[in-house]
Amino acid sequence: MSLLRRTNVVPDAGTGAGAGHDGAPGAAVPLTVRLDDVHVRLGERDVLRGIDLELAEHRVGVVGANGSGKSTLARLLNGLVVPTRGQVAVGGLDTRTQGAAVRRLVGFVFTDPDAQIVMPTVAEDVAYSLRPRRGEPGLPEAERAAVVHAALVERGLAGHADHPAHLLSGGQKQLLAITSVLVTRPRLLVADEPTTLLDLRNARAIGRLLGSVEQQVVVVTHDLDVLDGYDRVLVVDDGRVVADDEPAPALAFYRRLMGA
Numbered sequence: 722m723s724l725l726r727r728t729n730v731v732p733d734a735g736t737g738a739g740a741g742h743d744g745a746p747g748a749a750v751p752l753t754v755r756l757d758d759v760h761v762r763l764g765e766r767d768v769l770r771g772i773d774l775e776l777a778e779h780r781v782g783v784v785g786a787n788g789s790g791k792s793t794l795a796r797l798l799n800g801l802v803v804p805t806r807g808q809v810a811v812g813g814l815d816t817r818t819q820g821a822a823v824r825r826l827v828g829f830v831f832t833d834p835d836a837q838i839v840m841p842t843v844a845e846d847v848a849y850s851l852r853p854r855r856g857e858p859g860l861p862e863a864e865r866a867a868v869v870h871a872a873l874v875e876r877g878l879a880g881h882a883d884h885p886a887h888l889l890s891g892g893q894k895q896l897l898a899i900t901s902v903l904v905t906r907p908r909l910l911v912a913d914e915p916t917t918l919l920d921l922r923n924a925r926a927i928g929r930l931l932g933s934v935e936q937q938v939v940v941v942t943h944d945l946d947v948l949d950g951y952d953r954v955l956v957v958d959d960g961r962v963v964a965d966d967e968p969a970p971a972l973a974f975y976r977r978l979m980g981a
């Protein structure tokens with residue numbers, strides 16, 4: 722039985738403001754992410770081969786063996802990697818030619834928050850995400866401070882606002898990294914193994930956070946508990962999507978594939 726499917730997707734959503742989503746009242750309407758015949762060659766290796774996907778669900782998980790191409794797939798979604806052949810479009814924007822605009826829509830969370838935290842203190846790191854960008858005025862200073870404070874309060878980090886970010890625990894660092902991404906209000910959050918470096922309690926907390934944010938989420942993970950309640954799971958194997966279904970059948974397929 723093939724587990725590959727083509728999902729019916731909602732038409733693209735303009736600003737995404739307003740409408741709710743099944744299971745996530747008040748959440749923004751998901752963007753449509755399209756991958757058309759995507760190949761990625763890195764060095765001598767065909768890392769992804771002939772990927773055709775339309776993603777418009779609120780929660781999508783990506784699983785697969787080490788080296789199967791999951792991180793590369795995730796990085797395609799914000800233009801960190803561009804296809805060697807084929808096209809990736811996010812909300813109708815081509816990641817190859819409109820990368821900067823795509824990255825305003827798509828926030829990215831890395832496995833290691835130390836790769837992402839760039840400022841000395843917790844509040845400064847969140848504020849850095851709100852710095853004025855080329856061609857955009859940015860928020861006035863006082864307003865920016867208020868937005869940072871509200872974001873830290875929302876994530877339970879307000880008590881650490883002036884603390885050196887490098888002294889936070891691993892779980893707090895990942896929380897800070899996610900807060901610094903979410904404060905820019907991306908439409909889509911892509912996370913690449915965000916719980917891999919965390920202990921069980923912190924992994925659960927970060928998994929719950931990703932499951933509860935209003936943003937559309939695509940998460941690459943080996944931590945299958947993270948995918949509880951997700952709408953769709955892709956199984957990647959040797960550069961191809963070999964299963965694409967609701968979590969239970971997709972994860973059953975993955976376990977069989979892994980002999981687990």
Ligand SMILES: Nc1ncnc2c1ncn2[C@@H]1O[C@H](COP(=O)(O)OP(=O)(O)OP(=O)(O)O)[C@@H](O)[C@H]1O
Pocket residue numbers: 763764765766768785786787788789790791792793794
């Ligand atoms: N810049 C690169 N040059 C050459 N090969 C690369 C490069 N980046 C990744 N690869 C190779 O591409 C393959 C897929 O890598 P990718 O990181 O996408 O896999 P993954 O499924 O996320 O693996 P893991 O679960 O171990 O993180 C791996 O064999 C990797 O060694």
